[in-house]
Amino acid sequence: MADLIAFGDWGTSRLRLGLYDGDTQLESVEGPGIGGLSASPAETLLGAVASWRARRGLSRVVLAGMAGSRTGVVEAPYVECPAGVDDWVRQTATVTLDGLLVEVAPGVAGIAPSGAPDVMRGEETQVFGAMALYPELAEGDQVFVLPGTHGKWCQARDGRMVRFQTFLTGELFALLSTRSSLLLGADAVENAEHEATGFAHGLERARAGHLLSALFEARSAQLREGRTGAWARGFLSGLTIGTEVAEGAAAFKAERVILIGARALGDRYATALGARQVRNTALGGEVCVLAGLRRLASTQAGCH
Amino acid sequence: MADLIAFGDWGTSRLRLGLYDGDTQLESVEGPGIGGLSASPAETLLGAVASWRARRGLSRVVLAGMAGSRTGVVEAPYVECPAGVDDWVRQTATVTLDGLLVEVAPGVAGIAPSGAPDVMRGEETQVFGAMALYPELAEGDQVFVLPGTHGKWCQARDGRMVRFQTFLTGELFALLSTRSSLLLGADAVENAEHEATGFAHGLERARAGHLLSALFEARSAQLREGRTGAWARGFLSGLTIGTEVAEGAAAFKAERVILIGARALGDRYATALGARQVRNTALGGEVCVLAGLRRLASTQAGCH
Structure with a gap:
């Protein structure tokens, strides 16, 4: 049982934990994000792994994400750029909760372009x-591109992160498509074809590089051109992702990027990157986070 | 009593009505916007002027704004650009409610730059x-600049509106400063000095023309540089207004604009315009809307 470890990604909106025996995933569980807890982070984590401790004798959890923030299970101060993997592993935060060893990856701080x-x-x-x-x-x-609520573009040189930029793309899209006046009755009907047409039009508008000027078309096209709410939602997605890709590619002078994330969103980014002649290699987000946590765990194991 | 008219601006968020005898304002009243009615627009309007009808014998109301939309008191179809004042007056929508003559200004439709x-x-x-x-x-x-929730830049040639552009600036700022993750405890403390410093920094960031890249600094400056929520709110205001001014001045090739609106917001725009070497002449919004409604009413009077 020496290799039994729970690896987890605990972000603002979701906790995902997997129980591993070496390379084999035995079980998995999900829980609330750091942003929406009803109990303390420690109680929440102990509750999530209670059955694995009782049935399997689990004694070690390795986490990444907001679990290491001030409001997380233990604060893991940021590693400063330029940050290599050794710097990062060295700053891992550790806490023992009711006999359970919890190791949390530090975040990284830097200066954007x-x-x-x-x-x-x-x-x-x-x-x-x-x-x-x-x-x-x-x-x-x-150059690594990680789409999301707070998407990142990150430049690494010989394995060290040297600078990165956060884009509010995911959060901005959510605000505009659910909280703004732009979508008239947008909650009414899903329509994949309208959404795809709107997405392509939004990408095209993003080429001009004037995001603020372009936003209102989501509404005016419904009023004046008979576009649907689904079209407008697609338009906002294409406009915001296209703008991120334009700004990111310019700031990082990237002709080729490594795209890390979930498939559906990654496909949209791949389309937006392709439209700007930026090549990409796509990697799955869950595979990468697990590999990162294993890298951290393998070094930490030597300390205990 | 031939000159007794109620002039009003009925937008999405507020109804403002003034009772005028010629040039003299006798009384005023406020009510709910078209976007937040509990009764029908007709009932709401009749309720708002009931006392003026009973006490003063008011028989005529002239309105601008969302009062003329599909969900308003009577739909006034858009006048198409290029739109002169005569085209506009000609398309005034009229309805009689319980013996009260209601005239509503049409909106204008066009193609943005x-x-x-x-x-x-x-x-x-x-x-x-x-x-x-x-x-x-x-x-x-x-070139006229009208700041607001959905701010407008409007180019006129020899008195005819030829093209205009809506900027989501006001609505975007409201979403970002009250609904997003960017302001940490921003509701805590007002601080005019911090807000002014943040505004100046936001204007500076807007110069680079990369709105989406710049947004996250509202949060990271709180996490990393000890900035307050008031600073971050000022930063978001400067960044969004500065971006509007940069995009607007470029699209309309404007070296001088007529700035129409309320004083406090107008001052922020004047600062942003000045930072880009765009001269401005500021006019009060309420004076202009009243003059517009009078212009409409004076022509309509001949029809009845």
């Missing part, structure tokens, strides 16, 4: 995981 | 009102 301060928690685990899976990604200059 | 369809309801009354007050604004090329 604009000169603004920037932070990540969780994406660094995917980037280091990708490098662990594909050692050639730890060589030379590489 | 980007090629997208665009619409306005209410701002045209302010633009035509400004031209009535200052006839030189009805000559040559003029």
Whole structure:
């Protein structure tokens, strides 16, 4: 049972835990995100793994994400850029809860191309995981793109993160498509074809590089051109993703990127990248986060 | 009592009515916007002016704004650009409610510089009102800027609106400052000095023209540089207004604009315009809307 570890990604909106015996996943469980807890993080985590401790004798959990924030299970201070995997592993935060060893990955802090301060928690685990899976990604200059609520573009040089930029794309799309006046009766009907047409039109509008000017078309096209709410939702998705890709590709001077994330969203980014002649190699987000957590766990094991 | 007219601006969020005897305002009243009615628009309007009808014998109301939309008191179809004041007056919608004559200004529809369809309801009354007050604004090329929830930039040539652009600036700022994850405990403390510093920094960031890249700094500056929620709110205001001004000035090639609106918001726009070497002449919004409604009423009077 020496290799029995629970690996987890605990973000703002969701906890995902997998119980592993070496390379084999035995069980998995989901729970609430750090942003929506009814009990303390420690109680929540102990509850989530209680049955694995009782039935399997689990004694070790390795986590990434907001679990390491000030409001998480134990604060793991940010590693400063330029940050290599060794710097990162060295700053792992550790706490023992009722006899359970919990190790939490630190986030990374840096300066964005604009000169603004920037932070990540969780994406660094995917980037280091990708490098662990594909050692050639730890060589030379590489740009990683991680779509999401707070999407990241991250430049690495010889395996060290040197700078990165957070894009509010996912959160902005959610606000605009559910809380704004732009979608008239948009909750009414799903229509994949209308949404795809709107997405393509939004990508096209993003080429001009004037996001704020372009937003109102989501509404005016419904009023004046008979477009549906589904079209408008697709338009907002294409406009925001297309704008992120335009700004990101310019800031990072990227002609080729490593795209890490879930399939459906990744496909939209791949389309937007392709429209700007940026090549991409797509990697699965869950595989990368697991590889990153294993990398962290393998070094930590030597300390105990 | 021949000159007794109630003039009103009935937008999405508020109804403002003034009772006038010629140039003299006798009374005023406020009510709910078209977007938040509990009764029908007709019932709401009749309720708002009931006392003026009973006590003063009011028989005529002239309105601008969302009062003329599909969900308003009577639909006033859009006038198409290029739209002069005569086209606009000619398309006034009229309805008689329980013996009360209600005239509603039509909105204007056009094509934005980007090629997208665009619409306005209410701002045209302010633009035509400004031209009535200052006839030189009805000559040559003029660019009008009307800040707001859905702010407008509008180009007129010899008194005819030729094209305009809606900016979601006000609504976007409201979403970001009250519904997003960007402001950590921002509701806690007002601080005018922090807000002003943040506003200046946001204007500076807007110069780079990458709105989506710049948004996350509102949060990261709180996490990494000890900035307050008030600073972050000011930053978001400066960033969004600065971006509107940059995009608007480029699209309309404007070196001088007529700024129409309320004082506090107008001052922020004036600062943002000045930072980009765009001169402005500021006019009060309420004065302009009243002048526009009078212009409409004076022509309509001949029809009855």
